[in-house]
Amino acid sequence: MAINLCRVNGSNLTKVLDFGMQPLGNGFITEDQKLGEYFFRMEIGYSETSMMLQLLKQPSPEKMFHDHYAFYSSTSKYMANHFKSFAEDVISSVYLNKDDPFIIELGCNDGIMLKNFSQLGFRHLGIEPSINVAQEANKQGIQTVSKFFTEELARDIVDGQGQADVFLAANVMCHIPDIVNVVRGISLLLKPTGVAIFEDPYLGDVVAKTSYDQIYDEHVFLFSGLSIRYLFGRYDMELIDVLPQKTHGGSMRYVIAHKNTYAIKESVKKLIDAERFQGLDHSETFDLFRNNVEKSKADLVKLLKALKAQGKKIAGYAATSKSTTVLNYCGIGADLVDYICDTTPIKQGKLSPGMHIPIVPHEIFKNEPPDYAILLAWNHAEEIMTKEADYVLNGGKWIIHVPEVKII
Ligand code: JHZ
Secondary structure, three states, rough: OOOOEEEOOOEEOOEEEEEEEEEEOOOOOOOOOOOOOOOEEEEEEEEEOOOOOOOOOOHHHHHHOOOOOOOOHHHHHHHHHHHHHHHHHHHHOOOOOOOOOEEEEEOOOOOOOOHHHOOOOOOEEOOOOOHHHHHHHHHHOOOEEEEOOOHHHHHHHHHHHHEHHHHHHHEEHHHHOOOHHHHHHHHHEEEEEEEEEEEEEEHHHHHHHHHHOOOOOOOOEEEEEHHHHHHHHHHOOOEEEEEEOOOOOOEEEEEEEEEOOOOOHHHHHHHHHHHHOOOOOOHHHHHHHHHHHHHHHHHHHHHHHHHHOOOOOOEOOOOOHHHHHHHHHOOOOOOOOEEEOOOOOOOOEEEEOOOOOOOOOOOHHHHOOEEEEEEEEEEHHHHHHHHHHHHHHHHHEEEEOOOOOOOO
């Protein structure tokens, strides 16, 4: 059922945009699963008091995170480096108690970040509900429990292993609808001097770049400094630092502590001022965002249809979760895009969610290059365009849709 009350404070939500019927972002299916494919109406709303942009309806967590979850974090070298330096930042920070520190990561996936702590012998715990990726982490020697994080689990961890110095999460917090329960759990879990450090795709970038593809079933929220400060402020915690990140097309790292434990850095004030200037604190901003999204859709469909009319072969590059929103919202199917290549074995041989474009191994792109490739992983543009330099040298062209639709 769709909600019209904010998940953070129960206030009324103003409806922002209706993306129509959408499948699961990572719901790659086989030919015989087409018939029973799951769809939900994807709409987003905004609360002017919590300043939180959120889905009105989200599929149940068990539908999205299970024993065949298709996203393995370690598919990008850039991301592996990113998490290594994230871990190094934490290790060298003032927040890590030098006496047997305990580090917890929520949604540790295949262990891409925690391995940087486990290899150095730090006491750690990964929490990952999707069993297949959690097994991958366990294989690497990372202590992982395959459960959803709740206040109750936080209590069990404190009873069994004590409170944490650092609670980490990357691209996870924005996935959890009962965020209030998670925030309460974090409050229990953190030592008096403990901190939560997490990063997620950033609303300010989504609005500035019209990167509406960050909105899909898994992302129930798109956070800003304003909304995070408000959310944790309700539970006696505070935002003490923010660090913008380049990952996922623009993310923000938030540092949270129990109230009055650390000084609040100047970065927080600067971000809040910039967000007020951008209008992230009022709903009219999202009217403009909706217009930009509709224009992006019209431009992309027009371009693909024009190229197809000229007999061009078009492929998709990387079967990302976010491309599910673009393809379904714009109605782009196999009539416009012949195939999508992707390096993840579990996605290959399947069909893209909803629009049923065949997902093929990367070798097909190498051996049968298209005239045009739409870069569905536009957030990895630098890494991909560098390794695919030959594609352009041989006459291939990239299409990108963020921040605006163009051929490059
Ligand atoms: P990528 C994921 O979204 C999922 P996605 C998740 N819900 C989330 O929150 C966000 O990240 C932030 C392929 N690929 O990283 C591999 C290539 O084929 O943009 C993966 O299928 N070749 C947790 O899925 C996909 O792209 C390459 O060279 O939108 C990853 O897409 C590279 C670099 C990637 O995330």
